[in-house]
Amino acid sequence: MGSTPGSADAVYLDGGVKTAAKILVVGHFAVGKTTFIGTMSEIPPLRTEERMTQAGAQVDDLMGVRGKTTTTVAMDFGRITLSEKLVLYLFGTPGQERFVQVWEDMTKGALGALILVDPERLKESFAVIDLVEQYGLPYAISVNHFDDTAIRSDDELREALDLLPETPIVTCDARDQKSSADALIALVRYLQTRTARSMT
Numbered sequence: 001m002g003s004t005p006g007s008a009d010a011v012y013l014d015g016g017v018k019t020a021a022k023i024l025v026v027g028h029f030a031v032g033k034t035t036f037i038g039t040m041s042e043i044p045p046l047r048t049e050e051r052m053t054q055a056g057a058q059v060d061d062l063m064g065v066r067g068k069t070t071t072t073v074a075m076d077f078g079r080i081t082l083s084e085k086l087v088l089y090l091f092g093t094p095g096q097e098r099f100v101q102v103w104e105d106m107t108k109g110a111l112g113a114l115i116l117v118d119p120e121r122l123k124e125s126f127a128v129i130d131l132v133e134q135y136g137l138p139y140a141i142s143v144n145h146f147d148d149t150a151i152r153s154d155d156e157l158r159e160a161l162d163l164l165p166e167t168p169i170v171t172c173d174a175r176d177q178k179s180s181a182d183a184l185i186a187l188v189r190y191l192q193t194r195t196a197r198s199m200t
């Protein structure tokens, strides 16, 4: 991984970095996108958080969401140097339907998407998975485990979310750097195998 998040040398890219990839971190409301990018970014992440008001409760379903007071109104942005040669630019994109215009812009030039999924709210992921597929972006599923959530097997998740056999499924805690990095690495490996396959 790159330099320590927040350190002065983390702000500038290492001269050896040859490849930059734009990756989307997506998922339904309150699944942990902002937390994930905050955990992974080696630069201070750009956030567009606003306080949620009672009026918004009509729009964003707060069922099963505890202690959340803010929501992302446009995007999250962060950067992670994954190896000496590869840097990822992470764009967190809200999953709610009213952000479709944001998706138009965000998907441009993106190589793939990490879709965060809450195993207790699987149905809420359908629309986001559909959108990612609509834009033709390859993706990996990262099951973001909240406290006390049931563990579901990969087969169960694959069937419930109607995933292809090749779509990677990983588990992470968006607050934890190691497991979140593993999720990104799984996505990047998947993208690399697809590229290698298309070249043969």
Ligand SMILES: Nc1nc2c(ncn2[C@@H]2O[C@H](COP(=O)(O)OP(=O)(O)OP(=O)(O)O)[C@@H](O)[C@H]2O)c(=O)[nH]1
Binding pocket: 027, 028, 029, 030, 031, 032, 033, 034, 035, 036, 066, 067, 068, 070, 071, 072, 073, 094, 095, 144, 145, 146, 147, 172, 173, 174, 175
């Ligand atoms: N236990 C647990 N809590 C998490 C995890 N990821 C996020 N949270 C908490 O869940 C809440 C929502 O996280 P956010 O990162 O704001 O989610 P989001 O997807 O950016 O939300 P929106 O932008 O509003 O759609 C916060 O209170 C986080 O602290 C996780 O992996 N485990």
Ligand SMILES: [Mg+2]
Binding pocket: 033, 034, 035, 071, 072, 076
């Ligand atoms: Mg957010």
